[in-house]
Amino acid sequence: MALLQLERISAQYPGSPAPVLADISLTLGPQQLLVALGPSGSGKTSLLNLIAGFVEPSAGRITLDGVPVKGPGAERGVVFQDDALLPWQDVLANVAFGLELAGVPRAQREVRAREMLALVDLAGFDSRRIWQLSGGQKQRVGLARALAADPRVLLMDEPFGALDAFTREQMQELLLQVWRRTAKPVFLITHDIEEAVFLATDLILLAPNPGQIVERLTLDFGQRYAAGESARAIKSDPRFIETREHVLARVFSQRSAAQRQERA
Amino acid sequence: MSTYEIAAKTSSPTSPRPLRRSLGTRWISVLTLVSLITLWWAVTATGLIEPLFLPPPSAVLQKAWLLVTSGYMDSTLWQHLGASLGRIGLGLGFAVLTAVPVGIAIGHNRIARGVLDPLIEFYRPIPPLAYLPLIVIWCGIGELSKVLLIYLAIFAPIAIATATGVRTVDPTKLRAAQSLGATRAQLIRHVILPSALPDILTGVRIGLGVGWSTLVAAELIAATSGLGFMVQSAAQFLVTDVVVLGILVIALIAFAMEMGLRALQRKLVPWHGQTH
Numbered sequence: 120m121a122l123l124q125l126e127r128i129s130a131q132y133p134g135s136p137a138p139v140l141a142d143i144s145l146t147l148g149p150q151q152l153l154v155a156l157g158p159s160g161s162g163k164t165s166l167l168n169l170i171a172g173f174v175e176p177s178a179g180r181i182t183l184d185g186v187p188v189k190g191p192g193a194e195r196g197v198v199f200q201d202d203a204l205l206p207w208q209d210v211l212a213n214v215a216f217g218l219e220l221a222g223v224p225r226a227q228r229e230v231r232a233r234e235m236l237a238l239v240d241l242a243g244f245d246s247r248r249i250w251q252l253s254g255g256q257k258q259r260v261g262l263a264r265a266l267a268a269d270p271r272v273l274l275m276d277e278p279f280g281a282l283d284a285f286t287r288e289q290m291q292e293l294l295l296q297v298w299r300r301t302a303k304p305v306f307l308i309t310h311d312i313e314e315a316v317f318l319a320t321d322l323i324l325l326a327p328n329p330g331q332i333v334e335r336l337t338l339d340f341g342q343r344y345a346a347g348e349s350a351r352a353i354k355s356d357p358r359f360i361e362t363r364e365h366v367l368a369r370v371f372s373q374r375s376a377a378q379r380q381e382r383a
Numbered sequence: 384m385s386t387y388e389i390a391a392k393t394s395s396p397t398s399p400r401p402l403r404r405s406l407g408t409r410w411i412s413v414l415t416l417v418s419l420i421t422l423w424w425a426v427t428a429t430g431l432i433e434p435l436f437l438p439p440p441s442a443v444l445q446k447a448w449l450l451v452t453s454g455y456m457d458s459t460l461w462q463h464l465g466a467s468l469g470r471i472g473l474g475l476g477f478a479v480l481t482a483v484p485v486g487i488a489i490g491h492n493r494i495a496r497g498v499l500d501p502l503i504e505f506y507r508p509i510p511p512l513a514y515l516p517l518i519v520i521w522c523g524i525g526e527l528s529k530v531l532l533i534y535l536a537i538f539a540p541i542a543i544a545t546a547t548g549v550r551t552v553d554p555t556k557l558r559a560a561q562s563l564g565a566t567r568a569q570l571i572r573h574v575i576l577p578s579a580l581p582d583i584l585t586g587v588r589i590g591l592g593v594g595w596s597t598l599v600a601a602e603l604i605a606a607t608s609g610l611g612f613m614v615q616s617a618a619q620f621l622v623t624d625v626v627v628l629g630i631l632v633i634a635l636i637a638f639a640m641e642m643g644l645r646a647l648q649r650k651l652v653p654w655h656g657q658t659h
């Protein structure tokens with residue numbers, strides 16, 4: 120099974136003296152849904168870009184199943200914040216795109232793409248054009264496209280950030296179902312505290328200047344949803360509320376600390 | 384689920400209002416044309432302007448029939464038209480085949496940009512007719528020099544538009560393709576080229592406009608067939624109706640090419656201008 124490891128990662132933008140991320144270590148394995156939560160500027164997206172291979176760390180080591188990560192690759196699927204779908208292809212061709220790049224014959228890849236569309240509740244949307252889809256549908260196509268290439272880990276960059284609250288909740292539940300069925304390790308970044316607490320099996324809290332992990336939590340709300348409990352029951356559970364308030368307090372204490380630092 | 388479907392279905396209501404308005408605009412254009420032709424007919428029929436300076440529409444039409452059936456200067460109107468269209472077709476074909484790869488190279492590769500960008504920017508502002516004499520010295524007065532001239536005129540707009548299109552490709556789409564395992568060649572084929580297609584087609588539209596006017600001007604100077612040659616030789620003998628007819632045909636062809644390319648653009652890049 121897939122095992123993603125980050126050992127003492129630091130990152131720096133070229134020409135900038137201050138590092139974006141400092142000394143990040145984490146492990147992502149099977150059955151895990153790791154959520155990185157943090158305010159903007161805490162290096163969440165940089166962390167994802169490092170794992171995806173879009174940028175290189177200035178120090179440290181990233182390995183997937185023991186093999187060092189070098190540049191982007193199909194074994195690390197990415198779902199982007201804004202859909203990043205190709206408008207010159209219809210929905211089915213978008214989902215099958217990864218397989219097309221890998222040279223899979225058309226008939227075979229379309230069967231696989233239809234399976235993935237069914238997995239994200241979009242069966243029958245094959246020949247729709249991208250611009251005819253709503254925001255939530257686009258994100259589901261993006262998820263299906265990433266899954267169709269059968270990556271070993273799934274990276275999600277604020278995938279529901281641009282959606283309205285109602286659609287976002289539906290997508291969170293859909294993600295948990297897909298995560299359970301495909302059993303792929305997922306790394307997701309978000310700035311939505313409730314989303315983070317609801318989805319994560321492992322939650323890391325990032326603080327800015329430089330980006331660092333200030334807290335790690337192990338949670339089970341997502342697993343409870345995947346096991347059949349209703350989302351509303353989980354979110355009104357006193358334990359859920361308590362955890363959410365704890366995380367919220369941590370975020371706020373960081374922010375006031377940062378403000379004090381700025382004033383000083 | 385059902386919420387999305389309803390939203391998708393009602394999002395494009397076809398209200399009759401814009402249709403009526405667009406018909407209205409078209410009618411205004413038609414009326415303008417009709418009144419212009421009527422004015423033309425009126426000033427010639429009343430004898431206000433002599434036929435030597437402006438022949439009546441009827442004379443031009445008669446001449447058109449004569450030119451189509453028996454011809455002028457040893458060739459029919461079709462032959463002149465064919466000669467001009469053949470030249471621009473060849474020039475355009477070669478230009479698209481070479482300018483698009485060059486544009487991709489300029490937009491994609493630092494070294495290619497360094498080499499090619501100044502060359503194109505240096506020759507692009509020169510009016511093609513200014514270097515026509517040099518081309519005639521090098522390549523003679525045959526077809527080659529005319530095709531080469533049009534080719535050069537069309538090449539620059541297409542190459543520049545392609546480079547712009549390549550440079551403005553959405554980086555997220557590139558990253559998405561890379562994280563699906565795309566190689567460099569696959570990126571160009573599946574992401575960069577389709578992304579740049581709207582810009583390439585705009586470049587072709589501009590290039591074709593420049594190419595057509597360049598061609599006609601070149602035929603005025605050095606040719607033995609073609610629409611420009613027909614107009615020029617008729618002018619020397621003061622056959623004004625052929626001159627007017629030639630100019631009208633030249634305008635019609637340019638108009639048809641522009642409309643055809645717009646239709647092609649709508650068909651090839653339906654996503655262009657859609658919010659996505």
